[in-house]
Amino acid sequence: MTSYVSLPMFGANVDERLRLIAGKCNGCGQLAYPQRPVCTKCGGDQFEDTPLSGEGSIYTYSMVAGNGAPSEFDDEQTMTGDVLCGVVELKEGPRVMVRLADTDPEQLEIGMKVSAVVRRLYDQEGIVRYGTKFVPQKS
Amino acid sequence: MVDVAVIGVGQTRYGMFPERTLKDLFHEAAVNALNDVDKGLDPQDVEEAFVGTLSTGGAQLGNFAPLMMEAAGMIGASARHIENACASSGYAMRDAVATIASGQANIAVAGGIEKMSDLPREKNRLWLGISGDVEWERLAGTNFAGIYAMMARRHMHEYGTKKKHITMAAVKNRNNALANPKAQFRAPLELDRAMKAPNLASPLTFSDACGITDGASMVIMCRADMAKSFTDQPVLVVGSGGASDYVAIHDRPSMTALEGTKRAAKRAYDMAGISAKDVDFAEVHDCFAIAELLAYEDLGFCKKGGAGKYIESGATARDGKRPVNNSGGLIAKGHPIGSTGTGQVYEVVNQLRGRADTAERQLPNVRFGLTQNVGGSGAAVAVHILKAVE
Numbered sequence: 001m002t003s004y005v006s007l008p009m010f011g012a013n014v015d016e017r018l019r020l021i022a023g024k025c026n027g028c029g030q031l032a033y034p035q036r037p038v039c040t041k042c043g044g045d046q047f048e049d050t051p052l053s054g055e056g057s058i059y060t061y062s063m064v065a066g067n068g069a070p071s072e073f074d075d076e077q078t079m080t081g082d083v084l085c086g087v088v089e090l091k092e093g094p095r096v097m098v099r100l101a102d103t104d105p106e107q108l109e110i111g112m113k114v115s116a117v118v119r120r121l122y123d124q125e126g127i128v129r130y131g132t133k134f135v136p137q138k139s
Numbered sequence: 140m141v142d143v144a145v146i147g148v149g150q151t152r153y154g155m156f157p158e159r160t161l162k163d164l165f166h167e168a169a170v171n172a173l174n175d176v177d178k179g180l181d182p183q184d185v186e187e188a189f190v191g192t193l194s195t196g197g198a199q200l201g202n203f204a205p206l207m208m209e210a211a212g213m214i215g216a217s218a219r220h221i222e223n224a225c226a227s228s229g230y231a232m233r234d235a236v237a238t239i240a241s242g243q244a245n246i247a248v249a250g251g252i253e254k255m256s257d258l259p260r261e262k263n264r265l266w267l268g269i270s271g272d273v274e275w276e277r278l279a280g281t282n283f284a285g286i287y288a289m290m291a292r293r294h295m296h297e298y299g300t301k302k303k304h305i306t307m308a309a310v311k312n313r314n315n316a317l318a319n320p321k322a323q324f325r326a327p328l329e330l331d332r333a334m335k336a337p338n339l340a341s342p343l344t345f346s347d348a349c350g351i352t353d354g355a356s357m358v359i360m361c362r363a364d365m366a367k368s369f370t371d372q373p374v375l376v377v378g379s380g381g382a383s384d385y386v387a388i389h390d391r392p393s394m395t396a397l398e399g400t401k402r403a404a405k406r407a408y409d410m411a412g413i414s415a416k417d418v419d420f421a422e423v424h425d426c427f428a429i430a431e432l433l434a435y436e437d438l439g440f441c442k443k444g445g446a447g448k449y450i451e452s453g454a455t456a457r458d459g460k461r462p463v464n465n466s467g468g469l470i471a472k473g474h475p476i477g478s479t480g481t482g483q484v485y486e487v488v489n490q491l492r493g494r495a496d497t498a499e500r501q502l503p504n505v506r507f508g509l510t511q512n513v514g515g516s517g518a519a520v521a522v523h524i525l526k527a528v529e
């Protein structure tokens with residue numbers, strides 16, 4: 001049993017998910033990511049596609065215990081147990097909720113530098129949904 | 140605006156009831172509320188009804204409110220379903236108050252219900268994670284425990300709050316529920332043991348969370364100038380505030396405050412003509428222990444960032460200066476999602492009338508009581524202020 005974000009609905013923001021395309025407000029220049037129909041700063045509704053660098057830092061995080069994450073992640077939870085999530089503050093300013101990967105949760109801390117990689121998020125109806133996860137930057 | 144008074148409140152026990160139906164539970168809450176109207180009320184005289192529910196996993200999505208009104212024996216009332224996630228019946232309350240205040244109806248009811256225990260865990264994982272920004276929060280793999288955990292981690296980071304301060308709210312509420320015969324979890328809990336509970340969503344553990352609950356509640360209201368014909372002890376609804384906020388926590392400027400609570404509280408305080416310092420006691424939305432600490436700050440009970448020290452001082456204990464969640468709160472009284480808002484009003488009304496079910500947990504000399512009901516992680520918040528009639 002999963003929530004129903006249909007494949008077309010998922011596909012409608014694939015540029016944001018996989019290519020990290022933000023919307024830059026034509027009125028005031030503020031970046032919206034994830035994109036939104038109305039600018040939170042000036043109320044404008046015209047945006048220009050602007051790619052983000054994919055670099056940022058951990059703003060907060062949590063290790064969601066096995067079998068607690070949403071049911072889209074059931075196969076994964078069965079295989080790996082816990083699911084590591086966090087909010088990343090991107091270099092350009094916006095924050096976004098993401099999956100964190102390739103790290104030991106004990107090593108994580110607020111402020112740690114991370115960057116975006118395209119990974120499989122989950123499967124539904126036999127189709128893989130790709131998304132962006134964030135991994136620690138190599139020093 | 141017409142003044143509004145509560146003339147009867149009812150609530151089922153909260154818990155796990157595998158052999159009871161939705162109709163049966165709502166019927167009990169309604170009978171309980173009708174019997175509470177001392178001088179009696181003909182159920183047919185209820186004009187407007189607002190029923191909160193998240194929908195019990197989809198058991199009855201359409202025409203939910205008319206079906207519940209049938210079960211309540213209030214057939215004919217103009218009834219509708221109100222949904223704002225965990226704040227569904229806080230909003231049912233707001234709308235019932237507004238319908239009377241506007242002069243549209245003389246008598247209205249607000250109610251709420253949920254039956255969560257029948258749903259398999261797999262279905263609960265589907266269903267309890269649909270009240271955030273689904274595309275971005277849910278599909279990043281987090282549930283609500285995770286979202287509140289991320290707020291908790293920020294609060295610890297920004298204000299030096301310790302995990303023990305957060306868990307103190309859970310321990311207080313568990314122990315408060317021991318004296319509440321309608322509470323779900325009635326087993327004592329000590330801080331040491333709570334601190335060692337297994338991880339739920341770090342830094343929160345199983346001890347910091349509400350559970351899976353069945354239950355229903357109802358509040359019957361009328362024009363204040365009619366109240367004395369129904370009861371000698373009406374309770375006035377002096378403040379009602381609602382507000383919304385960004386649904387996803389990553390879009391909010393701060394993750395250590397619920398702007399929804401601050402806005403709703405301001406509206407309710409302004410309407411009542413009082414401020415936080417006048418509130419004698421409160422039932423707040425402690426779905427996860429950190430939420431109670433945020434509520435202290437957002438409702439103005441203590442200063443920003445000071446919630447850890449505030450709970451440690453004992454101010455919100457049953458014998459403290461301003462008891463919070465004397466009922467056990469969501470963590471221990473229970474959180475049957477759609478019932479929680481009107482269930483909080485049930486508690487506050489009984490306290491204000493001096494009719495707590497056990498003498499042990501009756502608060503002395505209380506005049507103003509407040510309820511705070513939060514949908515999701517703060518996207519919708521309803522705050523009510525109730526006042527005893529001297």
Ligand SMILES: CC(C)(COP(=O)(O)OP(=O)(O)OC[C@H]1O[C@@H](n2cnc3c(N)ncnc32)[C@H](O)[C@@H]1OP(=O)(O)O)[C@@H](O)C(=O)NCCC(=O)NCCS
Nearest residue numbers: 225260267283284336337339345346348349350351426515
């Ligand atoms: C916390 C939660 C995950 C527990 O799940 P549950 O299925 O109700 O849990 P149970 O009570 O059956 O307990 C599961 C196991 O954990 C153990 N457990 C529960 N609480 C515990 C605690 N405080 N300490 C130690 N172990 C605990 C139980 O003993 C049980 O183990 P067992 O199966 O070996 O007996 C669940 O109640 C939940 O999801 N709560 C949040 C609901 C929610 O999100 N509401 C909306 C809020 S916005």
Ligand SMILES: [Zn+2]
Nearest residue numbers: 025028039042
């Ligand atoms: Zn703008």
